Amino acid sequence: DADVTQTPRNRITKTGKRIMLECSQTKGHDRMYWYRQDPGLGLRLIYYSFDVKDINKGEISDGYSVSRQAQAKFSLSLESAIPNQTALYFCATSDGSDGAGNTIYFGEGSWLTVV
Amino acid sequence: LAKTTQPISMDSYEGQEVNITCSHNNIATNDYITWYQQFPSQGPRFIIQGYKTKVTNEVASLFIPADRKSSTLSLPRVSLSDTAVYYCLVGTNDYKLSFGAGTTVTVRA
Numbered sequence: 001d002a003d004v005t006q007t008p009r010n011r012i013t014k015t016g017k018r019i020m021l022e023c024s025q026t027k028g029h030d031r032m033y034w035y036r037q038d039p040g041l042g043l044r045l046i047y048y049s050f051d052v053k054d055i056n057k058g059e060i061s062d063g064y065s066v067s068r069q070a071q072a073k074f075s076l077s078l079e080s081a082i083p084n085q086t087a088l089y090f091c092a093t094s095d096g097s098d099g100a101g102n103t104i105y106f107g108e109g110s111w112l113t114v115v
Numbered sequence: 116l117a118k119t120t121q122p123i124s125m126d127s128y129e130g131q132e133v134n135i136t137c138s139h140n141n142i143a144t145n146d147y148i149t150w151y152q153q154f155p156s157q158g159p160r161f162i163i164q165g166y167k168t169k170v171t172n173e174v175a176s177l178f179i180p181a182d183r184k185s186s187t188l189s190l191p192r193v194s195l196s197d198t199a200v201y202y203c204l205v206g207t208n209d210y211k212l213s214f215g216a217g218t219t220v221t222v223r224a
Contacts, residue, residue, distance in 0.1 A: 004158075035214075042202070043159070043214035059213055090158050102206065103149065106158025 003027045004107035006091050012113045013081050021076045021110050023091030032074040033058075033092040033104070034066060036085075043090065049074055050096065081114040088112075119203045124219040133190040135218050137203030140184045148179060148186045151202045151214070159202060159214065163188070190220075198222045 004025045013019045023032065030051045035043040035058075045058030047066040055066060063085060065077045078085055091107040120138040127133045139148070147166055151159035163170055165177040165186070176189040190197055202217040 040216060042216040045213050088156070092158070102147075103161050103164065104151070104159070106160065109156060109158055111156075 002108060004091055004093055004105055006089075006107040006110045008110060009108065010111045012115060014115055015082055016080050019078045019081050019112065021089055021091075021112070023074045023076070023107060024072050025091075025093045025105075026072065027093055027095070027105060028071075029093040029095045029105075030071065031094045031096045031102075032068065033094075034064075034074070034076045035090045035092065036060065036087040037090065037109075038087050046076065046089075078112075078114075081112075083114045086112060086114045119205055119215060121201075121203050121215070121218045123216065124221070126221050126223065127193055128223050129194055130192050133193050133197070133220055133222075135188045135190075135201055135203075135220070136185055137188070137205075138185045139203070139205045142183050142205050146205050148177065148183075149204045149206075150175070150177065150188045151204065153200045153202065153217070162201075193220075193222045195222050195224060
């Protein structure tokens with residue numbers, strides 16, 4: 001089983017609809033992240049959370065919201081989806097341990113198409 | 116977060132060594148250098164990490180000069196399956212993680 005699991009893996013939704021992408025992890029990490037990837041643009045950070053009570057905006061948070069329901073769960077919501085939010089979304093975790101750089105573990109990705 | 120610069124793309128042939136250089140002129144004292152590999156439609160995965168000098172594992176080697184303003188990821192004897200995007204990240208435990216466009220490595224038969 002994957003350490004970082006995303007659901008759904010694929011979703012087509014209509015403009016204006018609310019959509020939630022869910023992420024759960026079994027690595028016991030405190031830190032969780034949501035990214036989106038568009039062709040040729042690498043991965044851009046949407047939101048990140050360093051613990052259950054900590055939520056921070058990333059580079060491109062407009063149009064998105066998140067909820068950290070538990071240490072292991074971090075969901076991303078699009079309150080009113082628009083076509084330019086069509087992208088591949090990744091959830092990730094890291095342990096942020098001292099004495100070394102941060103190693104990030106990614107989920108398998110969620111393809112979202114807004115029509 | 117230290118800004119990084121790496122080539123957009125590189126082509127190679129099976130069996131060759133591929134070296135990707137990443138520039139990070141404003142690297143901070145506590146920053147580590149980490150490389151990730153991403154295959155199409157998959158999340159990036161950790162390849163190697165270093166702070167200074169040379170680090171080697173079963174997948175790659177990472178060369179870091181004394182001034183740490185750049186680093187080179189070396190992939191020995193690449194195969195078709197090494198075709199992927201490679202990302203260079205520089206930071207510490209508290210850095211806000213963002214990935215640039217990376218380097219697309221294409222290995223040909």
